Amino acid sequence: MSNRARWMGVILVLVLTAPVCAVEVSGTRANETDTSVSATIKNALTPSELARSRAWGLSETEWQCYKLLMQGIRGSVSPPTISPIEVLGIHARDEDERRRYAELWARAMREDVDRILAFQRAYDEAGKRLYPNEQVIDVSRLTTRSSNTSALLPDDRVLFFTRPNCPACDALWGKLLKRIDEVAGIDLYIAGVKPGDDQAVRAWAIDRGIDPQWVRNRRVTLNHEAGVLERLTQGKGEIPYVLRRRGEDVSALWASEL
Incomplete structure (x- = not known):
């Protein structure tokens, strides 16, 4: 095999494995996205990954995109605790995708603060109940x-x-x-x-x-x-x-x- 052919093969692999994933939006675009991703990502999610993707409200396709992105520069420059939603939002291909992930993240953060406040209130009440004189x-x-x-x-x-x-x-x-x-x-x-x-x-x-x-x-x-x-x-x-x-x-x- 010539050097030119070898380099063309490398380039083809890079193109096929690049994070071309997008949000599954309504209409033809979503179907096209699913088709392109299915053609390039063959590995099924493990039961653990599937559970995590559902917990984050993401599809299997989106989780595969997240995994690919974390194998690149995003995984090198971001903290290990960065959320899948943030990763996908940072690498959104257009405003519609970016807006969707931003809304998902805003809802997740609001719900989390609600839970924290509820637990803090329960903790304060427990302290008063268990140690009323302290x-x-x-x-x-x-x-x-x-x-x-x-x-x-x-x-x-x-x-x-x-x-x-x-x-x-x-x-x-x-x-x-x-x-x-x-x-x-x-x-x-x-x-x-x-x-x-x-x-x-x-x-x-x-x-x-x-x-x-x-x-x-x-x-x-x-x-x-x-x-x-x-x-x-x-x-x-x-x-x-x-x-x-x-x-x-x-x-x-x-x-x-x-």
Whole structure:
């Protein structure tokens, strides 16, 4: 076989195995997509892959596309935790595909935040029910001013008390957001919303650029304030208010220290 023929063979393989997959949209285009993909992808999904594809709301064809894309540059430059929907959306061939995957991802993120908020509420209620006479934070150890020269350390958690329609709160949140990588996490307590109104809490978080991934890994927690600030500060704290938890010690954190 000549070198030219050999190179032509390589090029043909690359073309046939390239991620030409597309969303299964209605009409002739979907059928054409299925036909082209079926002709180039022969391996059936394993039971595990089939279950995962269904969990993500994707077809077998789309899952095969996702697998192909992850074998290329996408798998090299993206974190292992990138979702199949994000992969397919990034590599969408046109606006219709991109819009569809964006909507799938938006719905998935919203449903996930709903679940997280529901569990957080159940956790708070369980704590009150199981340990009614215990406080999460020992108020006796609450100092009026930070006593450590280092305002924030990697193992610290920050408790931020805020509310909607509060410019001072948003300004302080902007400072905290810039330092989120310097601490173990930030626990947000949202006041000024109806008890149990998770939609209002979610809207507040979205408007202020809180990444859903932070909420999923508890780098950020979303909580209803529900009088927590008054209990922790014995009625002396006013929103916006920031506390720093370092080990068992809790202290007020002032804006000038951020």
